[in-house]
Amino acid sequence: GGIITQTPKFLIGQEGQKLTLKCQQNFNHDTMYWYRQDSGKGLRLIYYSITENDLQKGDLSEGYDASREKKSSFSLTVTSAQKNEMAVFLCASSNRPTLYFGSGTRLTVL
């Protein structure tokens, strides 16, 4: 089996700050995803990547950048953190058709 590791587990930022979340997978999966989880709004796709150096925008990409420099890693950057923002960011990888998720990064913006 494999594992998806997200760092950090908890991230506290200031309004306007640029924040980076990291994700590593050792499944050797081609496709990786970033989802945002908000209470009552489900899982919304931010970015996904079909292969190394590929980036595809999801429905919620505005305000975020992503980077896939290696097959095993996928980073997400919040370009300008919004005051009082609270959400969980979930990374996933896929060996089609099943997705495997990491445990998430919980973001709080003060």
Next chain:
Amino acid sequence: GDSVTQTEGLVTVTEGLPVKLNCTYQTTYLTIAFFWYVQYLNEAPQVLLKSSTDNKRTEHQGFHATLHKSSSSFHLQKSSAQLSDSALYYCAPLNYNQGKLIFGQGTKLSIKP
């Protein structure tokens, strides 16, 4: 674009009674698989069951679902709820042409003694 509707945000069921979580979808591309994911408290979402065959019942861990393409539905059911079933449940069709998994808003299932 593709969309998934889970009509109930919260479902509360007494232990031992049946459970049904609704899921309907609308897709514009060829969709080859449908999933139910479950997320227990403080854990990552994980696959509960999946189906790609119309009108075929799929079962796992006591839950079952049948994909009905004619009504665009993939409801999740269980005949007898257990306390350990309390969790957040997501319905998700896989857009295979784009490799995207679109999730519904989720249904929180709460089982009470």
